[in-house]
Amino acid sequence: MNINHTIIARKSCRTYNQEYLKQSDKKALEEFIEQNKRVVTGDKINLTILEKGTEEKKMKLAYGAIKGNKTYLLGATKDDPIARLNYGYLMEKVVLRATELGISSCWVGYFDHDYFSDIVLDKGSVIPGLVIIGYAAEKKTIPEKFMRYAVGASQRMPWEKLFFNYHTQVPVNRSQIDSNRDSTLHKYSESLEMLRLAPSASNTQPWRIFFDKKNDSFHFFKKPKNRIYESMGMHELDMGIAMAHFELTSLQNGLKGSWAIESAINPNHVSDELQYIISWKCDNLND
Numbered sequence: 670m671n672i673n674h675t676i677i678a679r680k681s682c683r684t685y686n687q688e689y690l691k692q693s694d695k696k697a698l699e700e701f702i703e704q705n706k707r708v709v710t711g712d713k714i715n716l717t718i719l720e721k722g723t724e725e726k727k728m729k730l731a732y733g734a735i736k737g738n739k740t741y742l743l744g745a746t747k748d749d750p751i752a753r754l755n756y757g758y759l760m761e762k763v764v765l766r767a768t769e770l771g772i773s774s775c776w777v778g779y780f781d782h783d784y785f786s787d788i789v790l791d792k793g794s795v796i797p798g799l800v801i802i803g804y805a806a807e808k809k810t811i812p813e814k815f816m817r818y819a820v821g822a823s824q825r826m827p828w829e830k831l832f833f834n835y836h837t838q839v840p841v842n843r844s845q846i847d848s849n850r851d852s853t854l855h856k857y858s859e860s861l862e863m864l865r866l867a868p869s870a871s872n873t874q875p876w877r878i879f880f881d882k883k884n885d886s887f888h889f890f891k892k893p894k895n896r897i898y899e900s901m902g903m904h905e906l907d908m909g910i911a912m913a914h915f916e917l918t919s920l921q922n923g924l925k926g927s928w929a930i931e932s933a934i935n936p937n938h939v940s941d942e943l944q945y946i947i948s949w950k951c952d953n954l955n956d
């Protein structure tokens with residue numbers, strides 16, 4: 670399936686029909702997880718599909734706005750920012766594969782960790798977040814509709830608030846790049862647009878991307894939006910999710926590149942409100 674269609678189709682679902690995954694869907698997702706364990710730093714993360722719901726204890730999520738949830742995608746990683754970035758990146762690839770299979774999902778940052786005591790955590794490991802998966806109920810509940818409204822879930826910030834020229838810090842003007850079809854930015858415009866549609870904790874959209882023309886690179890910065898989310902490491906997950914959207918769209922469009930944390934980037938070059946995270950180095954576009 671075309672990745673753009675999948676990204677556009679994905680929406681957080683908070684009302685599930687209580688059914689477990691069909692065996693064929695579960696198998697397809699497990700196969701995908703098996704083949705996609707490697708993250709940008711070369712490490713591997715094991716994600717698991719966990720079916721629950723028979724035990725007496727029920728887990729309330731999002732103040733009761735999530736209902737009918739029985740199946741979870743989750744894993745354990747080290748308790749550090751890079752591990753969270755990798756976790757977000759990998760998990761979102763699985764979310765998009767689930768979307769292709771017709772499985773609905775919702776990322777969850779706030780949850781009862783005791784509920785998942787069947788996941789054995791090594792010392793220093795954490796479950797940085799999880800994703801509920803399942804099939805959407807026919808009707809959304811009122812709390813779900815309210816939640817979507819409260820966080821403006823269908824809205825995203827415009828290009829000029831998210832994408833900038835690294836050298837001048839001037840916002841990228843979409844109509845200008847569309848008029849220069851040979852430019853790198855034009856070739857990557859779909860990758861940026863698909864990044865813009867990514868989910869983020871409370872729809873905070875902390876991603877700020879700076880295009881560095883001299884080095885043919887896109888530098889990813891984080892703009893922390895909320896002190897609580899920042900302390901929970903939610904924005905690292907958001908950044909990893911954005912990377913997955915950007916990479917999958919680029920590769921589909923034949924735009925190869927690689928991720929690297931560039932020591933030469935001065936974190937304060939663009940603004941002291943932003944934190945440098947990682948860069949996408951474009952392969953030679955003339956090849």
Ligand SMILES: Cc1cc2nc3c(=O)[nH]c(=O)nc-3n(C[C@H](O)[C@H](O)[C@H](O)COP(=O)(O)O)c2cc1C
Nearest residue numbers: 680681731776777778779822868869870871872906
């Ligand atoms: C890292 C992360 C954590 C999230 N945590 C929660 C959560 O705890 N509860 C919830 O209802 N939604 C949660 N969400 C879903 C976001 O609110 C949702 O992605 C955002 O509002 C955009 O809506 P959309 O996913 O429908 O495009 C989370 C999303 C992300 C990416």
